[in-house]
Amino acid sequence: MTAKVKTIGHNAMMQPILIEVEAVSSKGLPGIQIVGLPSGGYRGTVRRVRSAIRATGLRLPPLFYTVNITPNVPIQASSDYDLPVTLALLSAAKLITDTELANRLFLGEISLTGDIKGADQLIYAAEWCQKSGDDLICGASINNLAHLFADLTCHTVETLDQTYRYLRGLLQLPGPSPTTSEPISTVQPVIFDQIDGQDLVKRALTVAMAGKHPILMIGSPGIGKTLLAEAAASLLPPLSQSDEIELRKQVTASQLTRTIQPPFVSPSTTVTAQSLIRNLTGDISRSRSGILFLDELLCRTTAVLDSLRRPLETNETNTLFILATNPCPCGYYGDTDQACRCSAAEQRRYGRKLSGPLIDRLAIIVNVSRTNNLIRSSAISESKEQQTTAFEKVLNARQAQLNRYKDENIYNAYASISQINLKHYSENALNLIDQASASLAHSVRARNHIIRLSRTIADVDLQPTVEAEHVAEAIQLRNTSSLPL
CATH class of the missing domain: 3.30.230.10 (Ribosomal Protein S5; domain 2)
Structure with a gap:
């Protein structure tokens, strides 16, 4: 037997x-x-x-x-x-x-x-x-x-x-009992609303966080792109049960006894396409339900840039993609403090690395301008109060999406147009979408980005109906004119 x-x-x-x-x-x-x-x-x-x-x-x-x-x-x-x-x-x-x-x-x-x-x-x-x-x-x-x-x-x-x-029935064993434990990561991110100025970029990051819209920030070196991305991690909502289970599959047995936090993954500029998209151990898999921050985007290989197309399209890991790049090889094109040293040919060659298909998959494109005081020297209590306000906006928008999609783990950025339901768009909003698509020669993807972005903006503002002002803001947040030449 x-x-x-x-x-x-x-x-x-x-x-x-x-x-x-x-x-x-x-x-x-x-x-x-x-x-x-x-x-x-x-x-x-x-x-x-x-x-x-x-x-x-x-x-x-x-x-x-x-x-x-x-x-x-x-x-x-x-x-x-x-x-x-x-x-x-x-x-x-x-x-x-x-x-x-x-x-x-x-x-x-x-x-x-x-x-x-x-x-x-x-x-x-x-x-x-x-x-x-x-x-x-x-x-x-x-x-x-x-x-x-x-x-x-x-x-x-x-x-x-x-x-x-x-x-053999000779011994009784107790069952599990819930316990509290130390988190795997104890690094506290910069408080998002403690950053002074950069209102447009902070608004863009809040909307991106709420709907998981991929975002590209363009600005000179040292202007605060990395700081803004790290600060956005403080707005990450708590992990859902399914996402926490998937994240725990990537840690060792010894780490299973510790609390999992939403990850912030920032691969080096030398990362390969294979290590970025590999199952289980790849950087995209490790950033599940968190943030994948790719700085110096156009300093990376063409293979890495091309490998981002499918993850940006499907986002099976519920990752927020935050990309950042300089406007030119020297980094100072359009800067108010330093003059650009690049020739026109160098600028064109640099900008060509950002291919049309990759741009088409980016929902938000914003320019980060220079500011004198990036960190506000305000009291901690005031910062925490402001932080709660920004965090609650993300949570409220997330709850609106859970209600809309019947508790499915779907975000606006990757919902179908039928799921978003254009019946909840005002007539003026739909007309503005059509006008913008015609005048700006939007592709189908770009048009859908505007539809989804405006839906998230309305969710952040706690508005059940998408109005023309939400569409106008979505068009402003997808500023393709700020792309490298």
Whole structure:
């Protein structure tokens, strides 16, 4: 009779996959053979399992045991299956019954002494068990994840002996209890409304944050583009439950015990296109539900710029793309303090890197002008009060979108025109959209940007109907005349 134990894995799209560990005993020379693990993982698992069973005081009958893991697992995750492999062997040896293993999922690495450690795939196991209704038995506490999996039945085991006695009904284990913990990132961003001046840019960033509209800031070096982008991180709304689960899939088992905050990712100018868009570990994936800030945009390779087209179009990670660039190679074209040193040919060559298809995918394009005092020296209490006002605008706009799209995790920037519903646009607003599209020769994408932007502006202003003034502001925020030559 074949013993079966359930465990978990994941695919390249970060989705949990059920894995079955089967074990069967037969006559022959005593030994253990594992099928479904890479050769390196096979040798390590057999040694750990044998030693752990011996340390627990249990004895396998002198038979030949074949263990099959299906589907095959990568070598990086092979140690996560020590516990299910061990339990499958004990079941094949009739030391545990099939009933005691039914409707339960096991995950954990076993040491030579029988201690059970945590596993990097814990978040996938919790997600699967939440949907399937199986009990989760693992070697890591999920107390810090209890708020994400309210219906999950989970028990933490510390040793193989404890696991064996629990399955045999000789021991009771407590369930998880919610706890508070330190955040992964404790860096406090600059308070957004503490920045003096730059009213147009701050308004643009507030609208971009509220609707997840990709934004490009153009300005001279040292003018405050990076500061504005970092300050915008203070307006990020709290993570939704689904987004927090997806973000936790990217951290190690040790970091699962810490609080996740919306990320702010700023890749260096030497980043490659592959490292930017790679699944799981790419910069775009790491910035899920947060901000991806690409400074010095036109100093990056053409491959990197081209790789942004699809993420800007679909935004499967709910990332706010904030891009920044200088207006010319020397950085001072149009600056009030320093003269530009670039020739006309250099300016044209520089501007050509910003291709038409990429521009077409940018909803907001604003010019950042120079100001003398960028940080306001006001009292902290006043800054916090102003910060609350800006933050509440973003939250109110987000709530309006949740109500409009029936709690789906959709933002205005990536909603279809039918979802936005033009019935909530006044006649004057629709006429202005048509006039602007004709006079400015807007593409279909550019026209849709204006429709979506004006919807977000109305949400920020708590207006159910989009008026002509909202459309006019949307047209102003998409200022293509400020693009590099």
